[in-house]
Amino acid sequence: MTGHTPPPATTTALHEKVDALLAQMSLSEKVEMMSGHGFFAAMQEDDRVWGARPYRTGGGNERLGLTPLWFTDGPRGVARGSSTCFPCTMARGATFDADLELRIGQAMGIEARAQGCNFSGAVCINLLRHPAWGRAQETYGEDSWHLGVMGAAMGTGIQTHNVIATIKHFALNSMENARFKVNVKADERALHEVYLPHFKHCLDAGIASVMTAYNKVNGEYCGQDRVLLTEILRDEWKFDGFVHSDWVRGVYKVYGASAGLDIENPEPLVFGDNLVKAVEEGMVEPYVVDRACRRILTTQLRFARRQDPLPTYGPELVACEAHRTLALEAARKCAVLLENDGTLPLRRDKVRKLAVLGALAALENTGDNGSSRVRPPYVVTPLAGLRRMLGEEAVLHADESDLDAARAAAAAADAVLVVTGYTAKEEGEYILGDIALGADKKPRGPSLSPTPIGGDRESLSLPSAQVALIKAAAESAKPVVVAIVAGSAVLVEEWREDAQAILMSFYAGMEGGTALSELLFGDVVPSGKLPFTIARDAAHYPHFDRDADEITYDLWHGYTKLEREGIAPRYAFGHGLSYTLFAYSALVARVAGDAVEVSVAVRNIGDVTADEVVQCYIGAPAVEAERPIKQLRGFTRLTLAPQQTGIARFRIPLDSLRWRDPASHGWRLERGAYRIYAGGSSQSCLTTSIEV
Template sequence: MLGKEYRSQYTKQAQEMVSQMSLEEKVHLMSGRDDTLLSGKERYNQKPYQSAGNERLGLPNVKFIDGPRGVVAGNATAFPVSMARGATFDPDLEEQVGEAIGAEVRASGGNLFAGVCMNMPYNPGWGRSQEVYGEDNFALGKMASSLITGVQKQHVMACVKHFAFNSMENARFKVNVTASKRTEREQYLSHFKDAVDAGAASIMSSYNHYNGKYAGHSDYLLNKVLKEEWGFDGFVMSDFIWGVNDTVEAANGGQDMEMMRTKYFGPALVAAVKRGDVAEDTIDKAALRIVRTVLAFEDGAPTFSKEVIAGPEHVKLARRVAQEAITLMKNKNSVLPLVAKKAQKILVVGKLAQSDNIGDHGSSRVYPTTTVSPLEGITEAFENSKVSYDDGTDIEATKLAAETADVVIFVVGYNFDDEGEYVSNDQSDEALLNGNEGSAGSSTGFAKGGDRQTLNLHQADIDLINTVGPVNTNSVVVLIGGNTILTHAWQDSVSAILDAYYPGMEGGHALADVLSGDVNPSGKLPFAIPVDEKYLPTIDWESTEIEYGYLHGYNKLETEGHETDFAFGSGLSYTTFEIKNVKFKRDGDQLIATASVKNTGHCDGAEVVQLYVGYDQSTLDHPHKELKGFQRIELKAGEMKTVEITVPLEKLAYFDESQNTFVVEKMDYDCYLGNSSADAESNHETVTIR
């Protein structure tokens, strides 16, 4: 792992190199120099974006490639989106994804992967929430750290984004976010700290304001918290084009690199230093961070041929990830898995069934060599059955077809026009070149995207399910989307529900694997699904001012006593599991939970055991309970294993605003263990920490 300890070995070499540079050369390291995005001649990140090198001294360029579901440059393996990978609750698998992506970055000519996305969705309607791992900050930190580890094993710099409070899309260029200090540290920065501790090489600042200051200029976020308190030794880069808005404020505020083109750094920054508005020592420190990081990652870097890109092993991995991610939410009367001899006539319904629907068409868009739609996957897997397709436009005709089918499979949800990175279609290239606010328009080729105005399905899909579903007792809904989709309005009309998220290039195959029973589903929801979205934080996606509250997601629902249709961490299997002999104890500076987990069914499967810690004994306001550990365990039919989950006590700490530090409160902590946040309530003990 090329973390801080390893990189420190290059400090002296980097200092010597920086000492040989002129002011102009040092500032050049800090100044992006790629205008291809605005030229209209290439799609976004078609080739690596280059910045920060020194040919005279032999320092390689930084070669930026975006993510997070794969390499954006060229063609590449399209993995399921991060939200789907969050549903696996499998950090080891995510590390493998990181290694594969790192290899493809190198094979594509890059050395930096800007795809470690880990902003917390304050509301699940956030258009880019598909790029993160869920609504729990512990899981976010755990999964992102695994991705960082995997990517950096290939000597590829992992860039974490967007720091911080970037969880609104439509207003991301204008909104000012505020939050209490406790909310900030416990809910919105703690997982970024995990990424820094995991050795992330780079951090990307965000477009929004925080407490009245551009995040890309924020001395508090970039200097005081990130570099001084957390000891981050890598470099900070701005989000593209509009992430820097003032030369002096940005440089003094801790911004190390203006990306992807130069407007406020370059000659303007040189002039600011010569005027005395920015100290040359500030430039030296930024240059040192960049040089040290590049030297560390280029030393001994492996090479990969282009054959590795979307090669058989990576495509196989993409399929496996999708298999583990798909979450079985409902399975009345064991409709699934489909038995071929009882499913001779399969009706697949919905426009998304024949769509190559693998996620947003913004900066995270990956261009795979092939994709497999749900319809293609089902048709291939059930080759001995008659698979017919109906787009669902004529509901009465679909209803008649469903009456004579053995199985009806609805594929419904969202696509890149419903949710994703926001772009403004009325921004001209000339306006972009002049640095006006907005999003890149026609030159990027981005879709509209944006934040969702509702968490419900489209009304046409709700009507389709409620009309057609009841006429066939073997009816299955497959959800496609990047975050919470409400089910209350239609869930009783069908027998089974699966969430496939945006499942990547092999999604159709993976879905068919689960439907047929070749794969036993093991995904768990990385978010809760409430009965009504009014129980979640309200949000105006166009607002210029918003205060983020302390509670969100399942924490808010549980603490305030709101009903859910599906709990955080829930997900069914084709087998059954028993969790017993649950014990909790303190051992030194750790909290340890142990349990026996047995597969009590008739087929092999995997379960995710989840540890939650609650604070009902505290005199302070806390969530009812929070996820503090999890372990995915595979068990053959009848097999039993012992699970041990360990949590450092520091993960139980709250942020004491009066002392400006984290404190572990001395009290009895409520400990819970189960296979979802709801199920865990049945295994409850207190552990005293004094």
């Protein structure tokens, strides 16, 4: 952190050190710490390639030897150099494996350090309200509890290697095209029960920083919203780290500093000289600047005094074998088997020739081209993975551009794989042209180009050409397996009867093709579970307008909405088949002190070893206030050999069962009979009840 003295060893010494540093700094030096610097020039020099270098995003004072915050993005890997590309965040959400996410976070922390970064934006925990959201792939799913657990694992993993993690985007950011203008209205219950708990979960786990969102909440931009940044984040949650804006349009008024924004990124377009002047003229109190700098310095010094787990962080650690192996593990665990009539796993002795259809089968397609883009040293496509496993001669390829060729390939094969889904053109961060973000001039917002990519999806269905390809494959009367590459739910109604098996494979990272081949042929047993609900009809989801100026978020979305309305999904939240079957029994629950303790027995009644994601839901009495029928409050993975029984145990804090009372602006635990659910999905559970 400093080049003069070692970091302070105790909390008292740390605060004394911060006070001493602030006493030596002028107002302009302090304000300089409250913004990024050099971003526009760097982007110009780097031909607008995002992540070509670390970005200075606040902090630092050369005169006093203080190191700045050097930022890298990276929900699916470090967005620098040629880093390991993991499956996208949504795919990792489907693993329901917090330990795996912790290890991936540690790998990202190592690769960030090895590439000159000490500040990471990899933890995206915005709630998936509607599957059309373009950046759904960057988050973990639709359930707040699941988001909190997985995000905390990622963030604490990153911080293991003394890289400061930030959680984003605070708050209620789940639309892309309208993100710079939309006003999201939410009442107190929706805000505190649905859209904020996962942020608090991560901060309680020790995540040290928060990035604000672009949108407005209840009429005010998040980057200058005193309710969010001070009343909730500081006063109620007692967060003591620093808060920074998203890039370029993250704050509009100098009063954002008074509201609780500590750093404007990536340049001082609003703070800087304007903030100095506001302090000098009495419009902003001097303590506001001191407070922001104290938060920044305290956080940096706290990390600087910790010992590094590794002796050095050299370039050889970037995309090293251990991290590539971790990417493969994640790709194996994330795939969700949606349907299977027994066609899968394919057998090598019976499938001598495999038709692999679809342009996406041969495309390096790891996710969108926005700020989360990773440029790995290689990408194994589905086609490459299968040819590596089966041999070049055994794999036939055609795509939707020539249906006759596709029919011929299917007719000549013993089985057919159709790879479908999307690319960065159909969904992802909404980018007008390349990521300019002001690099070609010094604007108040991103520079524009007439060719947008990404953004919110226009449709929840597959492109018509891909549907035609599936139907052409089905004409062969050969077994048809459909793999879906996407960031969230895809409707399947118009073609699902043409397929014998459907696999949600997501944007599966640099080793995705390797994992897919292993899953199809049974070398690996599918174990992913849906982190979102797939409906039968787009009308079953909440209202979504990707060009909205204003929208209301209420308590209901995903599985809680469908269950409330008595609508059966096509595939429930938590759904995922296996190549074996699991039997649940002996569900037991009791109140023990300040928690509910739950256990359930799970037996593998098939003939292959496999993982099962066991889920625990709780339903409140819902007499004092309407509540969801059930809400996820625990999940764990069990690896079970054939005929082996394992016990899944959960300890659920009573505090997590409370509801927000708008009358008192506090939390209430309702007394009465609670329903306990445990099973393999939100719709397949054993149930019991307890008195709380």
